[in-house]
Amino acid sequence: MDLTLDPAREAFRAEVREWLAANVPAEPLPSLDTPSGFAAHRDWERRLFEARLAVVTWPEQYGGRGADLLDWLVFEEEYWAAGAPVRVGQNGIFLLAPTMWEFATETQLDRFMLRMARADDIWAQGWSEPGAGSDLAALRSRADRDDERGGWRVNGQKTWSTRAAYADWMFGLFRTDPDSARHHGLTYLLLPLDAPGVTVRPIRQLDGEPGFAEVFFDDVFVPDDQVLGEVGQGWKVAMSTTTSERGLTLRPPGRFMASADRLVDLCRRTSSPAPALVDDVVDAWLDADAYRLYVQSTALEALEGKPIGAESSANKLFWSQLDVRIHETALRLLGYRATLTDDPDARWLDGYLFSLAGPIYAGTNEVQRNVVAERVLRLPRG
Amino acid sequence: MRLRPEPDALEFAAAVRELLTDACDSDVLRAAWDSTETDPLRRGRVPGLWKRLADIGVPGLTVPEAYGGAGMDLTAAVPVYVEAGRAALPEPVVETLAGSALLAAAGGDVAAEWLPRIAAGDAVVAIGQGNPALIGAAQWADLLLIDTDDAIYAVERTAAAIHPEPSLDHGIGIGRVTWQAAGQSVLPPVNGWDAFDVACVAAAAELVGLAQAMLDMAVTYARQREQFGKPIGSFQAVKHQLADVYVANAFALPVVYRAAWSVAHHLPSAPRDASHAKLAAGQAAERAARTALQVHAGIGYTYEHDLHMWMKRTWTLAAAWGDATFHRDRVAAAVLTENPPPRVP
Numbered sequence: 114m115d116l117t118l119d120p121a122r123e124a125f126r127a128e129v130r131e132w133l134a135a136n137v138p139a140e141p142l143p144s145l146d147t148p149s150g151f152a153a154h155r156d157w158e159r160r161l162f163e164a165r166l167a168v169v170t171w172p173e174q175y176g177g178r179g180a181d182l183l184d185w186l187v188f189e190e191e192y193w194a195a196g197a198p199v200r201v202g203q204n205g206i207f208l209l210a211p212t213m214w215e216f217a218t219e220t221q222l223d224r225f226m227l228r229m230a231r232a233d234d235i236w237a238q239g240w241s242e243p244g245a246g247s248d249l250a251a252l253r254s255r256a257d258r259d260d261e262r263g264g265w266r267v268n269g270q271k272t273w274s275t276r277a278a279y280a281d282w283m284f285g286l287f288r289t290d291p292d293s294a295r296h297h298g299l300t301y302l303l304l305p306l307d308a309p310g311v312t313v314r315p316i317r318q319l320d321g322e323p324g325f326a327e328v329f330f331d332d333v334f335v336p337d338d339q340v341l342g343e344v345g346q347g348w349k350v351a352m353s354t355t356t357s358e359r360g361l362t363l364r365p366p367g368r369f370m371a372s373a374d375r376l377v378d379l380c381r382r383t384s385s386p387a388p389a390l391v392d393d394v395v396d397a398w399l400d401a402d403a404y405r406l407y408v409q410s411t412a413l414e415a416l417e418g419k420p421i422g423a424e425s426s427a428n429k430l431f432w433s434q435l436d437v438r439i440h441e442t443a444l445r446l447l448g449y450r451a452t453l454t455d456d457p458d459a460r461w462l463d464g465y466l467f468s469l470a471g472p473i474y475a476g477t478n479e480v481q482r483n484v485v486a487e488r489v490l491r492l493p494r495g
Numbered sequence: 496m497r498l499r500p501e502p503d504a505l506e507f508a509a510a511v512r513e514l515l516t517d518a519c520d521s522d523v524l525r526a527a528w529d530s531t532e533t534d535p536l537r538r539g540r541v542p543g544l545w546k547r548l549a550d551i552g553v554p555g556l557t558v559p560e561a562y563g564g565a566g567m568d569l570t571a572a573v574p575v576y577v578e579a580g581r582a583a584l585p586e587p588v589v590e591t592l593a594g595s596a597l598l599a600a601a602g603g604d605v606a607a608e609w610l611p612r613i614a615a616g617d618a619v620v621a622i623g624q625g626n627p628a629l630i631g632a633a634q635w636a637d638l639l640l641i642d643t644d645d646a647i648y649a650v651e652r653t654a655a656a657i658h659p660e661p662s663l664d665h666g667i668g669i670g671r672v673t674w675q676a677a678g679q680s681v682l683p684p685v686n687g688w689d690a691f692d693v694a695c696v697a698a699a700a701e702l703v704g705l706a707q708a709m710l711d712m713a714v715t716y717a718r719q720r721e722q723f724g725k726p727i728g729s730f731q732a733v734k735h736q737l738a739d740v741y742v743a744n745a746f747a748l749p750v751v752y753r754a755a756w757s758v759a760h761h762l763p764s765a766p767r768d769a770s771h772a773k774l775a776a777g778q779a780a781e782r783a784a785r786t787a788l789q790v791h792a793g794i795g796y797t798y799e800h801d802l803h804m805w806m807k808r809t810w811t812l813a814a815a816w817g818d819a820t821f822h823r824d825r826v827a828a829a830v831l832t833e834n835p836p837p838r839v840p
Contacts, residue, residue: 114570115497116756116840183496370838377830395827399771402838406749409840410498427742479731485741486734490714493729 118187125180126187132164133195142198146322151235151279154201158232168206168230175222176230182361182412186405189365196371204276205229205236207362209284212301216342216350225303237277237306239285239328240351242270247480249286250295250348254330256287256302264336265289267304270329275474277326278315280306286347299347303339310334320466360425361412363475364432366405372439372464373401376446379458383446393442400435407431426476426484433471433478440465496840498749500570508574510551515582518544521801527585528665528804535634535659539585539668549616554591559599562610569596569693569759573700573751580704583808585666587619587632588701589816593694594620594640597647600689601682605649609638622690626674631815633670634659641674642687649680664811666804692758692769694816699751699769699776705809706744706776706783712802713737713787727790736786743779750775753839763836767829770822777813777822784809 118126142157143150161167162176170185171177180188200206206229213222228234245252254269267287277283282305290298306313310333315323342350380386380394411424443461444451453459472478486492499505523541532538548554557572558564572592579588595613598606598620612618618637623630628641634657639650655674662669714737717728727733754772757765784806788795795802817825829835 114500114752114756116753118496118840381831391827391831392823395823395830398830399774399826400746402771403746403750403775405838406498406753407746409496410749410752413496413498424745427745430738430742431746479735482735482738483731485738486728489741490710490734490737492714492717492734492737493726495729495731495734 122184122187125184126191129166129188129191130195132166133191133197136160136164137195137197141196144322145199145201146278146318146320146324148279151201154198155232155235157198158200158202162231167202167232168210171210171226171230175226181416183409183416185362186365186367186409186412190367190370193365193367193371194374201276202229202232202235204238204280205234205282208238209236211362212284212341212350212353215353216301220338221303221341234282235276235280237274237280237283237326237328239271239274239283239287241273243272246273247477250299252286252288252299254287255291256289256300256335257291258289259334262334262336264334265300265302265340267302267310267330267333267335270327272327273316273325273474274328275325277306277313277328278323282306283328284341286351289344289347293345296348298345299351300344301341301347301350302335303341304333304335308333308335318466319469320463360421360428361408361415363425363429364436364471366401366408369401369404369432369435369439372436373398376439376443379443379446379461386446390442390445393438393445397435397439397442400431401439404431404435423484423488426481427489429475430478430481430485433468436468436471437465440468498840499752500574504567504571505574507552507556507571508578511548511553511575512578512581514547514551515578515584518547519582519584521804524583524585524666524804525801535657535668535670538634538659539665540635541585544584545586545619546616548586549614553588554595554616555614557592558595558610558614562599562606562614564595564610564614568755569696570752570755572697573755576697576700577704577707577748580701580706580808580812581708583666583705583708583805585668585808587621587635587668589694589697589812590621590632590636591619592697593690594622594638596693597622597640597682597685597687597690601647601685603683605680605682609649612637622694623672626672626676628672628674629660630670630672631811632668633657633672634668639672639674640682640690641672643676647682647685647687648674648676649682650674654679662811664807666808667811669811688766689758689761691816692754692765695769695773695822696751696754696758698812698816699747699754699772702773702776702780702809702812703744703748703751705805705812706740706747706780709780709783709787709802709805709809710737710740710744712805713740713783713790717790733790736789740779740783740786743775743782747772747775747779757839762839764829764839767826767836768839770817770825770829773817774819774822774826777819780809781813 142153145151145154168177169180169188242252256265256267259266284303286299287302289300310331312329313326315326318324415421450456527541552565555564556567560566598610613620619635620638621630621632621636622640624642637652641648655672658671660669717733718726720727751772754768757768794800
């Protein structure tokens with residue numbers, strides 16, 4: 114065992130820390146679910162890009178540094194500790210990009226990746242539909258062949274599409290074989306949200322802001338060069354990365370370490386907190402630390418070539434529950450102030466509402482428990 | 496950076512597992528539990544097993560080479576202790592690791608006399624506090640290291656009155672020790688908390704192994720046992736509980752590894768990390784025990800099924816070396832302070 118970080122990584126950490134200290138806005142940016150806030154967050158992404166800090170794990174030609182997962186964890190720890198803005202481009206850079214590296218053609222990479230890194234294109238996700246939530250394979254949005262124009266005509270509806278209210282592009286799954294069922298006959302498509310026939314209707318989330326949207330497709334043409342991977346192999350393309358590094362990169366430990374440290378700070382500022390509350394503060398702080406160790410350990414194994422499998426489901430269960438607990442504990446420390454939206458500590462309330470989405474998105478925790486039970490523990494399918 | 500033991504340590508643990516699978520299967524364990532042996536030195540243990548483990552180097556693993564041990568650091572012991580837990584091994588494992596760490600740190604005549612014998616499996620050490628003192632493995636101990644307000648005493652078995660205490664856990668060898676300070680050897684001054692932290696790491700590793708074993712038992716049972724015409728493991732109500740056990744245990748193991756590193760290197764965060772390990776592993780194992788019982792249901796509630804031996808080991812080990820409340824308080828002091836020690840790594 115060796116828990117020392119090598120000097121090159123420490124130097125990287127120092128560089129990131131220094132840059133963030135000089136560049137993170139002193140005042141928090143306005144909510145990214147407002148037009149001006151979205152624009153401000155996009156500007157911030159461009160500054161990160163100029164410093165070559167937007168996508169550190171990507172190849173240099175696309176604006177990255179070719180850093181490995183361990184450096185990425187270092188970057189994220191510093192990023193969250195510095196209180197830097199939420200990443201408005203995260204759907205693209207953390208969720209779509211790993212799929213692109215695995216399945217995109219060179220032409221597609223050249224067309225999309227640099228623009229993604231620079232936040233020229235912000236991506237929205239197109240998975241859930243009114244009749245397909247946890248049971249994603251029940252999706253019905255279809256893409257019909259258009260040989261004349263060399264592409265697909267998309268009809269149907271996606272919903273709960275994060276960032277779609279202001280995003281430029283969408284990635285998602287569509288049924289290209291009308292006679293297919295379930296996981297077969299699906300294709301992974303990339304489509305611009307300003308294409309003719311696309312209607313985006315923002316949905317106000319629990320906090321009242323349009324954090325996601327429903328998106329309607331009415332004969333939207335998608336050319337063949339916007340198919341990712343093979344036609345009919347969409348399920349495989351989509352799932353390959355849910356169990357690869359994406360399972361790790363969805364929620365980096367730095368995020369929860371920063372929250373846990375702020376929780377400890379809040380507890381210390383609270384006069385005579387009840388012992389039971391202090392216990393919960395301690396448990397939250399320790400679990401954030403445990404999450405960090407687990408992710409580091411998984412990342413180290415990934416660097417040695419061990420595939421990341423259902424660890425990503427265990428991961429998701431752990432961080433989503435941790436995030437809720439951290440915020441619940443903070444609200445209990447705030448007592449009667451907890452629901453005041455103009456309170457100096459109101460950030461906890463925002464964070465709490467956001468944390469409640471954690472056990473729901475990216476595969477509900479019930480689905481994740483099924484995955485752990487069936488793929489890790491090899492229990493029979495129901 | 497590497498967040499798990501070196502390959503040779505893992506290989507050694509695999510050898511220990513192989514030996515225990517053969518020499519301490521559940522029939523052997525049950526025989527030890529139900530033995531009518533009256534000599535407290537042997538009661539509850541598996542005859543000859545400690546010597547066999549000593550022959551491959553278990554008790555001497557972390558004993559310095561100068562005292563006849565292998566001189567490995569604490570991180571190498573963790574996977575071995577996980578195996579001890581997996582087998583619910585009824586031997587003085589935690590006591591040996593912590594006791595020998597205490598002796599090695601103290602040095603002097605007592606260490607020179609006892610450490611080689613402990614490493615060879617010829618003597619058993621136990622470790623505790625106060626007078627009278629309730630000490631795990633005291634029934635089996637040749638040497639008792641007892642911390643008091645003024646010094647740590649090395650009390651030989653013959654110089655103490657050891658009253659065996661019956662326990663729900665037949666593999667604990669616990670006894671009430673009454674002794675006289677006058678005439679006993681005193682260890683050179685050393686911080687007893689360091690050995691306590693070693694014990695926490697050892698117990699935590701054992702708890703992870705116990706939890707893994709109980710999860711395995713429950714999963715195996717859930718695949719076989721049928722109700723409503725299906726294996727009960729196909730029901731989500733069962734699946735989800737077992738998934739939660741898996742998650743708790745999977746997240747405890749790196750915490751235990753990290754604690755071993757911090758304690759081995761005397762880092763400022765060592766006490767906090769050791770407490771974290773004991774807390775996380777204890778809670779994971781208690782959850783595993785509770786869930787395994789629920790999944791086994793009626794048969795799990797019987798004495799004839801093996802599960803009870805693992806559950807009872809879990810309960811006593813989770814309570815020993817500081818329970819959850821103790822360790823949470825200890826962490827609170829190290830986290831809520833002005834300048835908490837930095838996280839490792």
